[in-house]
Amino acid sequence: MSSAPTSAPQPPRGRGPLARREARLAWQLLAPTLAAVSLVVILPLLAIFWISFKPVTLADLRPPAPVVRESLRGSGDKMRIEYSLRNSSQDQTVSGVVLTDTLPDSLSFNGQPEAPCVADGPAITCDFGDIEGGFRTRVAIPVTGQGDEDALEAAAEGSEPTITGTAPNILTNLNFSLKNFARVFDGSEFWRVLGVTLFYTFFGTAGALVVGLFAALLLDRSFKGQGILRGLYLFPYVAPVIAVAFTWVTLFDPFSGSANALLIRMGVSEGAINFFGERPLALIMVTLFEVWRYFPLSFLFILARMQSIDTDMYEAADMDGASPFQKFRYLSLPQLLGILSVLFLLRFIWTFNKFDDIFLLTGGNAGTRVLTVSVYEQAFDLANIGAGAAVAVVIFLCLTIFSIFFFHVMSREEGL
């Protein structure tokens, strides 16, 4: 610095070139992730909002289009190329249908092609205009050719005709309707599904938390085999959901299930119980499955937190003569409250989102249809994608409310 500062030296303000460079590098490092995530998360989310306002069915995924098949028929003078053309849709018009093709070198025109086709050099152009739903036609182009007929046929059919035409695509036009939402909210079905979802979510989450807390209390001591037991208790979570879900179905099968055989032999029940087929038992069973499958997660987190609690406090409590239950009630529980509430909220959200478990156990039958299963059922079993998307939007809105609440709580608790 050549000139002396005229005033007292000031710390630099704003962002210097170094800070800017750092920020630029950060965004560069984040760019691939951002791109991928927006492609697969943000874009589909927008799409689902868009679709939910449109009466789309599974069949609409293939928009109506002209379909053409080319074949070489006859021989000698009667030799001709035939195009058979049809509209893939039965009820929608495809407009501006134009077919173009090129004759292979080994073939040449033999007179005028049938209307509406015209020949131009080796090229054929057929303008069909608008074709209605269910339209089919056949045009013949008389040709001659030298040589082996099979080779000619292969040559003729080898040059694929191109065909263009525009059809109204329900996914991209600008007609919106509220029909999907009307359908979703129509009648008591929706509220029943919502009720089932909340029951499953609340009791599944709370149950997993309580059972997990119990398991953590068991393992919060060091003894021989602690590691083995901890690993063993994680099995339900680590195993593929499809494997354990089908095992439960097999175990509780009304005809050949071991659980029923056991209960009958023990004299607990008179006849076979259809665990996954009766209301309200099926709902209780899927909730129990949820508790069984996810208690390991709660137990891991609670155990991790327990082992970080300072032992001094317990020693002090011992000096003061606190009993074991008092120590749990007045020392451990308050310490664990933070992780318990965060776990509850997070698990609540994820249980709310759960699809696989119920879908595999009951398929949503016997009063176990939750919102997520409802999405699948509307979209694929009933082939009404629009209605499925509308349910998905409802799920997303519920979730937004939960997430706002979650971040509100989490900013208070020292978090995960």
Next chain:
Amino acid sequence: MQSLRTGYLTGAALGVLWSFTMAVTVAVAMSFATGDGFRPGIIGFILAGLICGAGSVLVGRWGAVALGVALYALLTFVGLPPVRAEAELLHVVLTALFGGAALGLGMAAITGGLPSSALTRHEFEAAVIRFLTGFGYVFFTAIVVIPFYVMVMTSLKSQQALLQNPLDFSLDLSRGWGLFDSYRELLTKYNFGRYLMTSFFISVLTVLITLAFSIPGAYAVARLRFRGRTMMSRSVLLIYMVPMIVLALPIYIGFSMAGLRNTLFGIVMIYPVTTIPVALYMLQGYFRGLPAEVEEAGLMDGLSRLAVIWKITLPLSLPALASVSLYVFMIAWNEFLLAFMLLDDPSKFTLTRGIASLNSSEIPRQHLMAGAVIATVPIMALFLGLERFMTRGLTAGSVKG
């Protein structure tokens, strides 16, 4: 209340509860092991519990075991068995032996060292806690082991044997290698060998792609200062909360239109994106914990940022990378929804999709269970071998299932 808290009464009360637990456990275990009928006998286990519980306060551990076995033998002999067995003599004797020993051992541990006179609150609660602990071990082990036991044993049985007696899981060892018929058929007729390879390759690719994307991202969020940094680390968690089924529907539509459905390329494209957010979240937590001074030293010595990441940060965070890789591998291996929706062509199935296709009334149950075992064993082996990493990985950033 105070007067009730004597060693005898506490012992007797806990004895009845423990006796009930053990009677049920022994009955269930014997049923599953032999296929015969075993049921707890109410009067029997109450009597056994009362006497053994009260007696265990007086005698030592081996005394309690002897007492338990003697009680079981006596009660069974007079026709009030704690565990009623409709089975051959050998099994009845074994039941009495196991039941009595379990009752006695448990009671000795629960009431060990209790005085027979009035108890202090400490002694009383400690005994209750010891009972709850014992109950907890039995309960949790049972609920975890029984389904997996049923899964493995069902896969080794034949169709008729299953229908004849669903409880009988004893193995017919005379069948020799025939026990594994279901597996052989799955691997030869149902293409499961191929599904295994597909699942393995897809999972490994998912791990690699996830790491390639999330390492730079996590480093940026953890170390570099830029506007929107907090927002970024939060929205990562937010994305993690979007339900898969909501995304699966538009992905299905998009893939149908783009012709990516029924291709493994499409699956490999979509799986990493579902795992990148969680991997990023886990890694950034770890990167934050690394000392920044080491990296600054590297910068001073003329390394570029990227070289610092490659030469300093990554070698230091190998354990975290292992955890994340394992966790991502597990997610990809177990993934069901997307594979189920996007793959229809049996030659391109992943393992989970292959098992789903076995769930029909024409295919015998034991094939389905064998499929479940094939899918479970590799991930379990990996998990048990690397349990330490897995546990850390699970607690590091994921509460998701």
